[in-house]
Amino acid sequence: MQTQKVDKRTLRTRKLLQKQLVLKLQEKELPHITVRELTEAARINRSTFYLHYQDINDLYQALETSVVSEITGLVQPLLPLNDSAQVFNVTQSVLRYIQENLDPCQALFRTDGTAFVRHILIANRPTLQEVWAVFPTETEIGREYAYDYVVHGFAGIIRKWVDGGMREHPDMVSIIAQELVSRSMGYFRSNPPAER
Numbered sequence: 027m028q029t030q031k032v033d034k035r036t037l038r039t040r041k042l043l044q045k046q047l048v049l050k051l052q053e054k055e056l057p058h059i060t061v062r063e064l065t066e067a068a069r070i071n072r073s074t075f076y077l078h079y080q081d082i083n084d085l086y087q088a089l090e091t092s093v094v095s096e097i098t099g100l101v102q103p104l105l106p107l108n109d110s111a112q113v114f115n116v117t118q119s120v121l122r123y124i125q126e127n128l129d130p131c132q133a134l135f136r137t138d139g140t141a142f143v144r145h146i147l148i149a150n151r152p153t154l155q156e157v158w159a160v161f162p163t164e165t166e167i168g169r170e171y172a173y174d175y176v177v178h179g180f181a182g183i184i185r186k187w188v189d190g191g192m193r194e195h196p197d198m199v200s201i202i203a204q205e206l207v208s209r210s211m212g213y214f215r216s217n218p219p220a221e222r
Contacts, residue, residue: 040078042068044089044130047082051133056086090142093130097123098149106156110208113180117203120146120184121196128192135188143181172214176207 046068050059059082065072079085100119107113124131134142152173183203187194 036078039070039074040088042070043075043078043085044092047085047089048130048133051137052129056082056137086137089130090134090145093127093134094142094145094149096127097146101150105150106152106159107176107207107211108159110204113207114200114204117180117183117200118196121187121192121199124184124188125192125196132188135185139185139188143185147177147181176210179210180207 043064046064047059050064050067061072061075061082064082064085065075075085079088097120100123101116104112104116104119107116180203183199183206187199
């Protein structure tokens with residue numbers, strides 16, 4: 027994407043293109059969407075598209091980055107996950123965001139949900155000191171594995187909820203996540219590596 031001054035018109039055009047991409051992703055897979063059909067739906071010239079994005083994949087990455095940035099803005103003030111109340115609050119924030127931004131989130135999950143979740147996790151990865159605080163009895167390598175185990179379980183809960191059609195209320199799923207993550211964190215805290 028070219029570097030340029032970001033004014034209101036530029037932002038509006040980018041949002042319009044991202045919205046059209048989300049709509050097209052409801053109809054077909056990303057590799058089958060063309061710049062031509064996207065610009066026709068958005069009623070802009072192809073040259074305008076190329077002022078903002080290199081290709082459809084660049085537009086998709088911009089959409090994903092935008093959503094991840096918004097989720098990160100909600101999650102960062104609640105980190106690190108030191109206790110079960112924080113687990114509940116983080117889960118609730120993420121699930122409510124997904125509900126309120128359903129179309130772009132579903133498009134991202136449907137296109138490459140694994141990469142989308144990985145992008146969220148990388149953007150919100152705690153420092154080594156924060157991981158040590160959560161898993162004080164682990165070795166450095168053990169902490170990394172313990173953290174990844176808990177976080178990927180957390181991500182699995184979110185993915186299960188989305189894939190299941192989000193039938194359960196976010197608070198209910200947040201309570202389930204809180205319980206499961208808290209049990210895992212409690213196990214690691216109360217069982218030093220030598221005892222396992």
